[in-house]
Amino acid sequence: MKIKNAESQIEIVWDTSGIPHVFAKNIADAYRGMGYVSGKERLWQTHQSTAYANCEAAALLGEKFLAQDAIQRACNVHGKRTGLPASPGDWIVDAYLDGINSTVEQLDEVPPEFENAGATPRIFTREDVAARYRFTSWFQHKSWTEKLTIGRLMATHGIDYFRNNLLHFSTDDERVVGELAPALKDISTIPFALAYPEAAHLVTSGSNNWAVQGRLSKSGKPIIATDPHQPHTIPNTFLYIHLHAPGWDVFGAAFPGVPYFMMGTTRDVSWGLTTGFIDSYDVYIEKLESGNKYLYDGHRNLLTERTETIPIKNLSDRNISIRYTGHGPLLEDLCRELGMDAKKPQGYGTSLHWALADVPTSAGALAELPLAKSSEEFGEKLFENDVCPLVNNIICVDQGDNLHRFIATTMEARTSVTGSVPLPGWDSRYTFKRSTKDELTVEVNPSSGYSLTANNDTMGEKGPYYIHNFPTHSARADRISQILNSKEKFEVTDFKEAQLDLKDLRAEAVLSDLLPLIEESNEPKVKKAVSILSDWDYVASSDSTAACIFYPFMDQMWSRKFMRKVLSDDFLRVIPGAAPGLNRFDVKHFLHPDSPWNTHKKEMVLVITECLRQVMDSLESEFGKNMSEWEWGKIHQVQFSHRLAKKGTWAHMKVEAQRSGGSPTTLAMAMHLGPGPGRAEGEQLPYRVFHGPAFRWIVDMADPYHVHFVIAGGNGGSPTSKFATNQFQSWMDGEYLKVSFIREELEVDETWQFD
Numbered sequence: 001m002k003i004k005n006a007e008s009q010i011e012i013v014w015d016t017s018g019i020p021h022v023f024a025k026n027i028a029d030a031y032r033g034m035g036y037v038s039g040k041e042r043l044w045q046t047h048q049s050t051a052y053a054n055c056e057a058a059a060l061l062g063e064k065f066l067a068q069d070a071i072q073r074a075c076n077v078h079g080k081r082t083g084l085p086a087s088p089g090d091w092i093v094d095a096y097l098d099g100i101n102s103t104v105e106q107l108d109e110v111p112p113e114f115e116n117a118g119a120t121p122r123i124f125t126r127e128d129v130a131a132r133y134r135f136t137s138w139f140q141h142k143s144w145t146e147k148l149t150i151g152r153l154m155a156t157h158g159i160d161y162f163r164n165n166l167l168h169f170s171t172d173d174e175r176v177v178g179e180l181a182p183a184l185k186d187i188s189t190i191p192f193a194l195a196y197p198e199a200a201h202l203v204t205s206g207s208n209n210w211a212v213q214g215r216l217s218k219s220g221k222p223i224i225a226t227d228p229h230q231p232h233t234i235p236n237t238f239l240y241i242h243l244h245a246p247g248w249d250v251f252g253a254a255f256p257g258v259p260y261f262m263m264g265t266t267r268d269v270s271w272g273l274t275t276g277f278i279d280s281y282d283v284y285i286e287k288l289e290s291g292n293k294y295l296y297d298g299h300r301n302l303l304t305e306r307t308e309t310i311p312i313k314n315l316s317d318r319n320i321s322i323r324y325t326g327h328g329p330l331l332e333d334l335c336r337e338l339g340m341d342a343k344k345p346q347g348y349g350t351s352l353h354w355a356l357a358d359v360p361t362s363a364g365a366l367a368e369l370p371l372a373k374s375s376e377e378f379g380e381k382l383f384e385n386d387v388c389p390l391v392n393n394i395i396c397v398d399q400g401d402n403l404h405r406f407i408a409t410t411m412e413a414r415t416s417v418t419g420s421v422p423l424p425g426w427d428s429r430y431t432f433k434r435s436t437k438d439e440l441t442v443e444v445n446p447s448s449g450y451s452l453t454a455n456n457d458t459m460g461e462k463g464p465y466y467i468h469n470f471p472t473h474s475a476r477a478d479r480i481s482q483i484l485n486s487k488e489k490f491e492v493t494d495f496k497e498a499q500l501d502l503k504d505l506r507a508e509a510v511l512s513d514l515l516p517l518i519e520e521s522n523e524p525k526v527k528k529a530v531s532i533l534s535d536w537d538y539v540a541s542s543d544s545t546a547a548c549i550f551y552p553f554m555d556q557m558w559s560r561k562f563m564r565k566v567l568s569d570d571f572l573r574v575i576p577g578a579a580p581g582l583n584r585f586d587v588k589h590f591l592h593p594d595s596p597w598n599t600h601k602k603e604m605v606l607v608i609t610e611c612l613r614q615v616m617d618s619l620e621s622e623f624g625k626n627m628s629e630w631e632w633g634k635i636h637q638v639q640f641s642h643r644l645a646k647k648g649t650w651a652h653m654k655v656e657a658q659r660s661g662g663s664p665t666t667l668a669m670a671m672h673l674g675p676g677p678g679r680a681e682g683e684q685l686p687y688r689v690f691h692g693p694a695f696r697w698i699v700d701m702a703d704p705y706h707v708h709f710v711i712a713g714g715n716g717g718s719p720t721s722k723f724a725t726n727q728f729q730s731w732m733d734g735e736y737l738k739v740s741f742i743r744e745e746l747e748v749d750e751t752w753q754f755d
Contacts (some may be wrong), residue, residue, distance in 0.1 A: 001752060002102065010023070010753075011754070012036070012751070014750040014752075016749045018711075018715040018727065020037045020241050021241075021746060022241065022242065029245070031096045038254075038257060039101070040103050041235070043104070045717060049132060055068075055072040055078050056311065058312045058318075059313055062314070066310060067338050070308065070334060075329065077135055085362045087363060087384060089362070090362070093259055097126070097129075100257065112649050118313075136255070142281065143277075143279045143280070148422060149578065150165075151184045151187065153571070155180065155181040161567075161595070164590075165584045168466045173418055173421050183347075185345070189571065191332065207273065207274035207455065208225070208452075208480065208499070210224070211224035211270075211395045212450045218490065218491045220702065221702035222700075227694075228263065228275075228693065229694065232638070234713055234714075235713075235717030236695075240254075243370075248371075251739060259367050268372065269378050270701060271378065274454060275455055277468050277581070278467055279466070280355040282419065284430070286325050286330070294426075296326060303323045308322060320338070322334055327352075329352060332350060353412075355410050355411045361389040366390075375402045378396045379441055388410055390408040393453035404441065404444055405453070405458075406442065407442055413439065415429075415432065418469060420466075442462070448484075456471050456478075472664075473665055475505040476667055480667065482505075495698045496696075503538055504666050518530060518608055525612075525613055526613055529615070536550070539661075540661050541661045542659045545628070545631065548630045549615060551632070551672075552615045552677055556615060558607050559585035590604065618677045623677075633660060636670070638658050638688075642724075670691075694712055695712060697710075705740060705741040706740055708737075710727055710730050712727075713725050714728065722749075
């Protein structure tokens with residue numbers, strides 16, 4: 001076997017847990033080995049992801065991906081309109097591409113996934129790598145649907161009904177909503193389909209990540225714990241790999257097809273990452289005039305127009321005309337080009353601005369992170385000319401006991417307004433400068449000795465502008481904070497216990513406000529539910545009866561039913577499907593002292609009571625009247641498989657259903673979907689856990705040659721791999737493997753030699 005341009009011998013050792021270890025004489029060759037492994041194990045995954053990033057999904061998978069390609073092209077997600085700048089990390093990218101392209105060039109036959117899709121393997125380029133990073137930034141948190149939703153609701157029903165349901169809302173925001181109200185009242189919901197055009201169900205990524213400095217660890221060195229949350233799939237979202245060259249090691253998790261360790265650890269530094277729920281989109285209401293003109297800063301400007309030719313599998317190419325203001329594409333026009341009837345408010349249009357749309361980004365932007373010797377140097381390599389093509393929180397620690405936290409992104413540095421609502425496109429005050437690295441280096445050796453992120457608002461009122469306008473509930477972050485303040489010194493076993501923790505602080509907060517409203521109910525089933533929930537310790541264990549009641553109750557979306565009952569507005573149906581970041585609809589925020597919802601408290605109690613009664617009925621249908629038989633794990637189970645598992649080649653690539661505790665707001669995160677108790681049919685699970693930690697790992701910098709680690713499934717991706725599901729049971733049981741950087745310690749399954 002050969003890898004092109006390799007400068008010396010390369011050895012790839014697969015250990016018995018399925019981790020490949022690349023041993024090379026220099027760093028470039030180590031990355032060539034990484035590329036080779038990616039091509040051998042995850043070629044289809046790379047091919048498909050690259051098609052998404054290059055706005056070519058319809059060409060690969062068919063017409064149903066036309067809208068996805070169109071909106072991404074309109075916003076320059078692939079980066080082709082801004083070009084590809086050079087980067088200090090390009091040498092790593094080129095070496096990686098040598099490896100992955102060697103696997104393509106040496107194929108003896110078309111891999112089965114390609115044959116199934118009628119596709120042909122291709123050679124990958126720097127442009128593909130850069131597009132992959134941009135696509136990652138694009139899809140993780142599309143906050144623009146939240147802005148349109150809350151803008152229309154405020155304009156229609158009055159600001160006071162919803163001001164307490166936003167995390168950040170200012171007097172300037174209030175003025176803007178008032179100014180835009182005539183247009184916002186008639187905003188179409190049709191463009192919302194462009195945000196998630198092919199989603200059968202909405203998926204929002206998550207993650208937990210925290211680190212302590214040496215003064216809080218028993219070893220005297222920093223410890224970092226990371227578990228990124230992704231949809232459970234086979235193959236796993238990430239490829240896990242160890243690279244070695246003389247004097248250098250890195251182990252980490254990478255998207256197949258790019259040489260970027262999203263989470264990684266070397267002898268010198270270790271870093272973890274969470275989705276930042278960073279607000280990198282702005283929505284503008286534009287004043288349009290006849291003659292293809294729009295108003296900006298007192299001047300009438302001509303709309304620009306581009307025609308994108310989009311290839312479609314088994315069909316003729318489709319020409320899509322896209323019209324732009326200076327802020328971005330007009331969404332209603334794009335929808336009409338795609339056959340969606342999106343009517344504009346008279347004299348107005350809606351444009352979308354994405355922070356990276358007009359910003360060139362490189363292929364090598366993130367490649368040199370594992371070469372950093374300190375957390376400060378890591379930050380220097382994270383940003384190129386103040387640009388970072390991500391939307392993440394990153395914590396990095398080093399051997400010198402330093403800790404840095406970065407908002408790894410490129411976004412608008414908004415002034416005056418928070419960014420939570422649409423903006424007047426004709427007013428130049430709402431055209432902002434871009435963020436800088438210094439503004440986004442948000443923690444350096446904090447006085448607490450620790451840092452944590454869990455998709456929450458990590459900034460509050462700190463910083464020059466708001467960053468997280470629509471984050472997830474803070475329950476996981478609050479639980480991490482509780483744990484980190486619970487003792488003086490920590491060790492690896494403490495963090496293992498924390499990653500498996502099932503205490504749900506969101507449940508505690510919700511029920512503390514909700515139960516007093518219904519405790520006087522005379523309905524027997526509701527009274528029984530109140531009794532069980534009142535005695536709950538808020539631990540979402542698989543044998544919990546209270547959890548079995550609480551989570552199906554939350555799935556009833558009582559808050560949306562309550563709002564529709566009061567306001568008689570069917571537009572509220574879009575929550576939470578099209579606007580998941582609008583998640584502050586609970587008793588506490590409805591009954592804020594200055595909220596008009598207070599006058600509808602009676603209706604709220606009736607809706608809550610009815611939803612709870614329906615849950616009790618459905619559980620009785622599922623389990624019978626003996627409530628001692630009601631257990632969360634009987635309906636809440638982990639089960640996942642390869643997308644093609646119904647076909648013989650991939651039939652073995654699956655894991656069977658197992659009971660699971662947890663929830664979206666426990667540290668042991670478990671997000672479910674399904675029809676719910678009493679409604680599942682046949683082999684369908686009432687609640688299938690489809691989303692959670694893709695892996696768990698913990699690094700103590702006192703032992704930089706070992707990582708405590710486990711994958712939700714396995715590291716293999718090809719149908720012939722023995723490692724597609726081999727770690728699943730350890731992951732389910734809360735066990736960890738120990739990955740070693742030391743060649744002599746490896747239990748070897750197979751070795752590949754390259755001369």
